[in-house]
Amino acid sequence: MQPTNTKDPQYFHKVVDCQWGCPAHTDVPAYIRHIAQGEFTEAYMINRESNVFPGILGRVCDRPCEPACRRVRVEEEPVAICRLKRVAGDLKGDIQQLLPNIPKKKNGKKIAIVGGGCASLTVANDLLPLGYEVDIFESLPVMGGLIRSNIPKFRLPPEVIDEEFNIIVEQGANLHLNHPIDSMKELLTESYDAFFIGTGAPKGRELDLPGRKDSNQIHIGISWLESVAFEHIDTVGKKVLIIGGGNTAMDCCRTSLRLGADNVKVMYRGTRDRMKSSDWELEPALEEDVDLMLNHSPDEYVVENGKLVGMRFSVLDWSKDEKGKLVSQKIDDVVIPCDTVILAIGQENSFPWVERDIGLEFDQWEVPVVDPVTYESTIKGVFFGGDAAFGPKNIIEAVEHGHQAAISIHKYCENEAMTDRLEYGMNLVTAKMGIHEWSYSNDYGYENRFEVPTVPMNERFKDINIEVELGFEPGQFQQEVERCLNCDIQTDFAANLCIECDACIDICPVNCLMITENDEEDNLRKKIKTPANNLEQDLFVSEDLPQTGRVMLKDEDVCIHCGLCAERCPTAAWDMKKFTLKVPYALDEANSNNKNETKKAV
Ligand code: SF4
Numbered sequence: 350m351q352p353t354n355t356k357d358p359q360y361f362h363k364v365v366d367c368q369w370g371c372p373a374h375t376d377v378p379a380y381i382r383h384i385a386q387g388e389f390t391e392a393y394m395i396n397r398e399s400n401v402f403p404g405i406l407g408r409v410c411d412r413p414c415e416p417a418c419r420r421v422r423v424e425e426e427p428v429a430i431c432r433l434k435r436v437a438g439d440l441k442g443d444i445q446q447l448l449p450n451i452p453k454k455k456n457g458k459k460i461a462i463v464g465g466g467c468a469s470l471t472v473a474n475d476l477l478p479l480g481y482e483v484d485i486f487e488s489l490p491v492m493g494g495l496i497r498s499n500i501p502k503f504r505l506p507p508e509v510i511d512e513e514f515n516i517i518v519e520q521g522a523n524l525h526l527n528h529p530i531d532s533m534k535e536l537l538t539e540s541y542d543a544f545f546i547g548t549g550a551p552k553g554r555e556l557d558l559p560g561r562k563d564s565n566q567i568h569i570g571i572s573w574l575e576s577v578a579f580e581h582i583d584t585v586g587k588k589v590l591i592i593g594g595g596n597t598a599m600d601c602c603r604t605s606l607r608l609g610a611d612n613v614k615v616m617y618r619g620t621r622d623r624m625k626s627s628d629w630e631l632e633p634a635l636e637e638d639v640d641l642m643l644n645h646s647p648d649e650y651v652v653e654n655g656k657l658v659g660m661r662f663s664v665l666d667w668s669k670d671e672k673g674k675l676v677s678q679k680i681d682d683v684v685i686p687c688d689t690v691i692l693a694i695g696q697e698n699s700f701p702w703v704e705r706d707i708g709l710e711f712d713q714w715e716v717p718v719v720d721p722v723t724y725e726s727t728i729k730g731v732f733f734g735g736d737a738a739f740g741p742k743n744i745i746e747a748v749e750h751g752h753q754a755a756i757s758i759h760k761y762c763e764n765e766a767m768t769d770r771l772e773y774g775m776n777l778v779t780a781k782m783g784i785h786e787w788s789y790s791n792d793y794g795y796e797n798r799f800e801v802p803t804v805p806m807n808e809r810f811k812d813i814n815i816e817v818e819l820g821f822e823p824g825q826f827q828q829e830v831e832r833c834l835n836c837d838i839q840t841d842f843a844a845n846l847c848i849e850c851d852a853c854i855d856i857c858p859v860n861c862l863m864i865t866e867n868d869e870e871d872n873l874r875k876k877i878k879t880p881a882n883n884l885e886q887d888l889f890v891s892e893d894l895p896q897t898g899r900v901m902l903k904d905e906d907v908c909i910h911c912g913l914c915a916e917r918c919p920t921a922a923w924d925m926k927k928f929t930l931k932v933p934y935a936l937d938e939a940n941s942n943n944k945n946e947t948k949k950a951v
């Protein structure tokens with residue numbers, strides 16, 4: 350194998366599993382260490398730089414970082430990354446002085462942003478410090494977009510949305526609430542230099558089965574949640590069926606319980622492992638006594654005398670055919686009594702306000718054709734992001750779209766090539782404080798993950814707005830932070846200093862090091878004492894060692910970043926170094942114009 354190029358920022362980035370898994374590349378271990386030190390404001394600002402809305406995301410992020418967390422490979426349960434983010438949000442101090450300066454003299458460019466959700470506000474957040482004038486048009490009377498209308502208040506209190514969105518508005522965005530845009534054609538005639546569309550995927554899928562038109566007790570989930578959020582609906586039937594298996598279904602069933610339903614069933618046509626809802630969305634619903642009925646495929650709404658009385662389902666058995674494809678077989682036919690059905694089978698894009706003769710192309714699913722790097726549509730200067738760009742995703746992806754679109758908008762306005770973007774950079778700084786002393790807590794702890802405390806069951810249904818999760822108490826998060834393995838503190842190896850004494854190999858508690866003759870990757874992976882079988886994780890191969898020409902191998906998969914190799918090494922060939930990924934934002938692109946930094950043609 351060729352020696353590993355650890356100067357490529359992506360090499361160590363990948364070792365920081367949570368940061369690699371996060372679409373916005375949040376420096377998770379750095380903020381966890383700040384929380385450990387009681388530096389909540391610093392922890393918040395590290396989050397804010399990349400994910401912009403730590404208080405919101407600390408409650409409702411889809412948290413792709415957690416399944417990626419190294420703790421999952423070492424034991425089972427990931428670090429509670431998401432809920433630690435909430436700790437930073439809840440306990441931070443005043444951040445006003447830490448926000449970027451907004452120039453009083455504007456740069457003369459005006460941007461129209463349609464939709465007041467997370468992608469849109471991220472664009473505003475990134476462009477305001479560059480002197481742009483930003484107009485945000487939101488059809489609702491409040492900001493937040495789908496997180497305001499579709500996420501129940503018992504999971505995300507409105508004050509949290511207000512606080513984090515207001516930070517950006519108070520930096521000078523012109524907010525136009527109750528201001529729907531009815532015509533893209535007209536908007537394009539207005540004097541803006543660029544346009545960003547962040548209107549989400551606001552249309553819930555229909556389930557047009559027999560009986561659909563015969564009752565007014567059948568609702569589309571996301572519209573129903575919006576009506577509940579804006580207090581247009583405050584009751585529901587006693588026997589409620591939720592059709593669907595995603596997170597919207599979980600929000601609908603828990604909301605139904607709070608509106609007075611006695612029995613709520615989530616009906617899903619497949620098996621549990623195919624449900625889209627995350628465990629952390631499903632489990633609270635089950636705890637609250639929602640029934641989950643798997644393998645039930647809806648066939649008909651049963652309506653008698655204009656009244657919904659049940660729903661007919663085929664009960665399915667699933668197996669694989671000879672090609673390995675999942676196939677279903679009907680094994681029964683049942684009618685489940687109900688007086689309300691809520692459809693939560695997905696949502697899609699909807700652009701009734703975009704005329705189809707203006708040159709903006711859509712694909713066969715009515716999703717606009719958007720460049721995956723620049724986020725520009727087929728009309729120059731019109732950018733999309735969030736769910737509006739590629740269909741429903743999640744909040745953290747919407748934020749990343751916003752960052753990338755802001756870079757493109759700036760380059761578009763400056764007449765620069767939008768594909769000529771700054772590369773990621775990195776810093777690597779030693780964590781050594783003394784011979785056996787590091788600037789991070791390198792002890793390996795065996796504590797189990799701490800579950801976030803919640804409001805007792807007999808209290809939580811008293812008011813639909815009671816936030817169920819209470820957040821970590823100090824004693825709890827102080828233990829949870831210790832579970833983080835500091836994957837950003839990297840093992841940095843200087844081959845020229847190695848005397849091949851094997852001390853590091855002897856002391857490594859997970860046997861992930863080896864000195865051996867260089868070879869093909871397959872063979873090297875087998876040579877390590879604990880074979881490096883996880884092909885998704887890289888193998889580090891050093892330069893040839895000076896004494897024998899052999900190489901140092903390290904399996905990145907299982908290293909727990911304990912630093913013992915560096916402590917034991919008599920020549921300091923190993924060091925533990927804090928890796929910081931430098932993620933370029935619009936402000937960095939603007940500043941780089943003067944400094945001539947390296948650009949990457951994408
Ligand atoms: S152990 Fe800590 S640094 Fe490593 S992946 Fe998990 S949260 Fe991130």
Ligand code: SF4
Nearest residue numbers: 857908909911912914
């Ligand atoms: S830091 Fe060094 S000793 Fe500790 S697990 Fe990683 S390679 Fe082994």
